[in-house]
Amino acid sequence: SQQGEEDPQALSIQEGENATMNCSYKTSINNLQWYRQNSGRGLVHLILIRSNEREKHSGRLRVTLDTSKKSSSLLITASRAADTASYFCASDYGNNRLAFGKGNQVVVIP
Amino acid sequence: KAGVTQTPRYLIKTRGQQVTLSCSPISGHRSVSWYQQTPGQGLQFLFEYFSETQRNKGNFPGRFSGRQFSNSRSEMNVSTLELGDSALYLCASSLERSNSPLHFGNGTRLTVT
Numbered sequence: 482s483q484q485g486e487e488d489p490q491a492l493s494i495q496e497g498e499n500a501t502m503n504c505s506y507k508t509s510i511n512n513l514q515w516y517r518q519n520s521g522r523g524l525v526h527l528i529l530i531r532s533n534e535r536e537k538h539s540g541r542l543r544v545t546l547d548t549s550k551k552s553s554s555l556l557i558t559a560s561r562a563a564d565t566a567s568y569f570c571a572s573d574y575g576n577n578r579l580a581f582g583k584g585n586q587v588v589v590i591p
Numbered sequence: 592k593a594g595v596t597q598t599p600r601y602l603i604k605t606r607g608q609q610v611t612l613s614c615s616p617i618s619g620h621r622s623v624s625w626y627q628q629t630p631g632q633g634l635q636f637l638f639e640y641f642s643e644t645q646r647n648k649g650n651f652p653g654r655f656s657g658r659q660f661s662n663s664r665s666e667m668n669v670s671t672l673e674l675g676d677s678a679l680y681l682c683a684s685s686l687e688r689s690n691s692p693l694h695f696g697n698g699t700r701l702t703v704t
Contacts, residue, residue, distance in 0.1 A: 511690060512690055514692055514693075516693075516695075521679070521698075521700070522697050522698070523595070523681055523683075523695035523696050523697045523698055524681065524683075524693070524695040525695070526692035526693060526694065526695075529690065529692050531690060569634065571693075573690070576647060577622075577624075577639045577641070577646045577647040578624065578636045578639055578647050578649070579624075579636070579693065580636070581626075581633060581634035582633075583633045584633065584634075
């Protein structure tokens with residue numbers, strides 16, 4: 482799982498399988514966000530879940546938030562080769578900055 | 592709508608030099624943030640500007656500075672470059688920081704030799 486201190490995680494899956502990534506944060510948040518980054522490029526926003534929400538869907542993405550455990554998970558269903566990327570969670574503590582995790586590298590094998 | 596534009600895309604500098612990176616946000620976005628990304632440290636926050644005011648600053652030495660202009664365009668400057676400053680510098684803009692996602696540019700790859 483991601484948090485500020487952990488090493489990045491790597492995940493290799495077959496096309497069509499589901500991919501799950503976890504993220505933890507430290508204190509109360511306004512929201513938690515997930516981003517994707519393809520090699521050498523900028524981050525692309527995927528989904529934002531507010532602190533009073535528990536689950537959110539966007540296409541093949543499902544995000545959950547457990548404020549009691551200070552953790553979130555991102556599920557990508559029916560993965561495709563184009564989903565190969567690094568995925569980052571980012572905690573918004575309401576201080577005009579996001580705290581990013583170290584990232585999860587996902588490789589989807591066709 | 593055009594995305595966030597960062598220039599230049601690549602830079603090679605030598606130790607001791609200084610460098611200026613530029614960022615043009617999405618039209619209408621008044622908040623601009625800068626992040627440094629390295630393999631070892633990941634994404635680290637540099638600073639955030641809103642309406643020409645720096646609202647937050649990360650834990651970087653004073654060699655790193657930035658500014659925002661009245662049209663929301665932003666620049667960051669790194670003086671007296673060190674080898675460890677080699678990184679991907681990412682700029683992001685948003686409508687307003689609270690519960691708004693960031694829209695990132697493709698970054699400037701800085702290599703210090």
